[in-house]
Amino acid sequence: MSTKELVNEMEYSVGIDIGGTKIAAGIVNKSGNIVFRRSAPTPQSSRNEVLDLLDDMIQACFHYANHNGSLPLKGIGIGTAGQIDFHQGRVLSGTANIADWNDVALRDEISKITSLPVWVDNDVNVIALAEHYLGAAQAESNILFLALGTGVGGGIISEGRLIHGAWGSAGELGHLSVNMDGPECKCGFRGCLETYASGTGIANRMREKLSELHVRQDPEPEHITSQLVFQLMKSGDKIAGQVVEEMIHALSYAIVSLIHIFNPTMIVLGGGVVEDGEWIRLSVEKQVHAIGLRSMVHPVQIQLAKLGPNAGIIGAAYQSWIY
Ligand SMILES: [Zn+2]
Incomplete structure (x- = not known):
């Protein structure tokens, strides 16, 4: 182990991931090792319950740090779903998946219980940071991260820096429209990437096509998921094949439009939709290399995220x- 790695191993920070179904917190060293971890279901009634749970988890981290050789903690970093005012550490508009998670002065709330510095950012932005510093894109300074899950989230790292925009909401790549006559998105726009390439979008497209064609009742509309669409496509189902083709x-x-704007060297794809998604990566890479400005699109690598659920x-x- 090099001296640099030894130094890194001795620096620790608390990381908290606030999602719609689960909240997880841990003590992480600079090499990305999690030395202590706690998780619990996201409380579903009020922000105060969420804040109380965060308090409990932070105290558990402090307790562990104090009783294991007084680990020096540098700060507390939070990633949460929603639109975040990064400079104020405030959740502006949260997500329908967390009750009452709107206009929450999260950094101020956490600062009431600790004197450590606190940062709050969007959950997908912090995953982009992880993939940039420790995952699929370690050698790259210009990357775009797309998280294909229930929705589609994005993160932009340009010239080595995560791009926040005026107050923190840059990188909502899921709401880039690829078709102005396309399906209506929950954001109010039309033909957003999310309506074609999120788990929800893929399942909705399959349901719509089945109901337009009145061909069959199998599978039942409520049982359709993106993974089921992929299975049907692989077993030769034509309608599922069309939905997947549309997604790719x-x-x-x-991605090509984003390459034209940001001139990245790598696109990283993550999220549940691309679990076992090497075939998606290959199909997208092939198409991306075939369309758009050749000098820009051809050198861009498409990679799957490496770091998994943590x-x-x-x-x-x-x-x-980094801040
Ligand atoms: Zn949208």
């Missing part, structure tokens, strides 16, 4: 080392 098309067009905690904690 939408992703490729969105990327949110690791990236949240990483804020302590």
Whole structure:
């Protein structure tokens, strides 16, 4: 182990990942190792319950740090779903998946219980940081991260810096429209990438096509998921095949537009939709390399995210080392 790595191993930070179903917190070192971890279901009634749970988890982290050789903690980093005012550490508009998670002065609330510095950012932005510093894009300074899950989230790292925009909401790449006559998105726009390439979008497209064609009642509309659509496509189902083709098309067009804007060297795809998604990566890479300005699109690598389900905690904690 080099001296640099030894130093890194001795620096620790608390990372907290606030999602719609689960909240996870941990103590992370600069090499991305999680030495202590806690998680619990996201409380569903009020913000105060969420804040109380965060308090409990932070106290558990402090307790562990104090009783294990007084680990020096550099700060507390939080990644949460929603639109975040990064400078104020405030959740402006949260997500329908967390009750009452709107206009929450999260950094101020956490600062009431600790004197450590606190950072709050969007959950996908911090995963982009984790993949940039420790995951699929370590050698790259210009990357775009797309998280294909229930929705589509994005993170932009340009010239080595995560791009926040005026107050923190840059990188909502899921709401890049790829079709102005396309399906209506919950954001109010039309033909957003999210309506074609999120788990929800893929399942909705399959339901719509089945109901337009009145061909069959199998599978039952409520049982359709993106993974089921992929299975049907692989077993030769034509309608599922069209939905998947549309998804690959939408992703490729969105990525090419993003390449034209940001001139990245790598696109990282993460999230549940691309679990076992090497075939998606290959199809998108092939299409991206075939359309758009050749000098820009051809050198861009498409990679799958590497860090898995703990990327949110690791990236949240990483804020302590970069700001
Ligand atoms: Zn949208």
